[in-house]
Amino acid sequence: MGGLLPQASTFAASIDSLFIVVLIVTGIAFVLVESILITFLVRYRHRREQKAVYVHGSRRLELAWTIGTGIAFFSLALYQYNTWIQVKATLPDASQALVVGIASNQFEWEPTYPGADGELCTADDAHPPRNILHFPTGRPVIVRIKSEDVIHSFFVPELRIKQDAVPGRQIEFWFEPTLPGQYELACAELCGLGHYRMRAEVTVEPQVDFDAWLAEQTGAAAEHDFCNVAPLTPADSARGQAPADSARGQAAASAAQGAP
Numbered sequence: 001m002g003g004l005l006p007q008a009s010t011f012a013a014s015i016d017s018l019f020i021v022v023l024i025v026t027g028i029a030f031v032l033v034e035s036i037l038i039t040f041l042v043r044y045r046h047r048r049e050q051k052a053v054y055v056h057g058s059r060r061l062e063l064a065w066t067i068g069t070g071i072a073f074f075s076l077a078l079y080q081y082n083t084w085i086q087v088k089a090t091l092p093d094a095s096q097a098l099v100v101g102i103a104s105n106q107f108e109w110e111p112t113y114p115g116a117d118g119e120l121c122t123a124d125d126a127h128p129p130r131n132i133l134h135f136p137t138g139r140p141v142i143v144r145i146k147s148e149d150v151i152h153s154f155f156v157p158e159l160r161i162k163q164d165a166v167p168g169r170q171i172e173f174w175f176e177p178t179l180p181g182q183y184e185l186a187c188a189e190l191c192g193l194g195h196y197r198m199r200a201e202v203t204v205e206p207q208v209d210f211d212a213w214l215a216e217q218t219g220a221a222a223e224h225d226f227c228n229v230a231p232l233t234p235a236d237s238a239r240g241q242a243p244a245d246s247a248r249g250q251a252a253a254s255a256a257q258g259a260p
Helices: 013-044 059-089 205-216 236-237 243-258
Strands: 097-105 108-112 132-136 141-147 152-156 159-166 171-175 181-187 199-205
Touching: 013 059, 097 132, 097 152, 108 132, 132 205, 141 152, 141 159, 159 171, 199 205
Parallel strands: 097 141, 132 199
Antiparallel strands: 097 108, 141 171, 152 159, 152 181, 181 199
């Protein structure tokens, strides 16, 4: 669609259609409201020879714009319902999809891929370099995302996907890439002083090329392994600490107590 980024996933066209419809509706509302505002500014501007007159208003007019606005918003909600269900409320069959785990932390993305056994969080897992992601075309991808510290946001504009990573939760979302290419994953949530550099390189490629790339990845544990990100405890949440930070703090305290 002209003026927008390339559509690189199966539901990109539906989301772009929603964007255009909302833009048209809000554009019409903007022009209408601003036209009325300018008309009233000119027509009822201050004049020395004219005295102010109290006007109670029109109940019919107030009802009309209230009901009209409500109908417009409700119509938009109905129009987007099927797309919302497709993108956010339905997951493809995990047995037919590529399931990828991503641990987000300040300020990196740490991917974990299933190895030859096809299962995530086993000894066969593959851990590519941080901030490097590959996805195959023509196959659904289910991403399970966690955060080690604060809220981050997985955002790849070409895939039309954006999902927050919330500490203490594992969140699943999906997409199916359709257009091979190089894209950028950016954190879309202000997550600290290094937020601007929390980026990853996303490669979308045919299944054969993806399989060859995945076979090259080692099974060594990553520094921030998705499968080892523990949920926050109430004490961690109260202190604003991530589990890893809490464990390091406890280890340091124990060492201090044992020192002479």
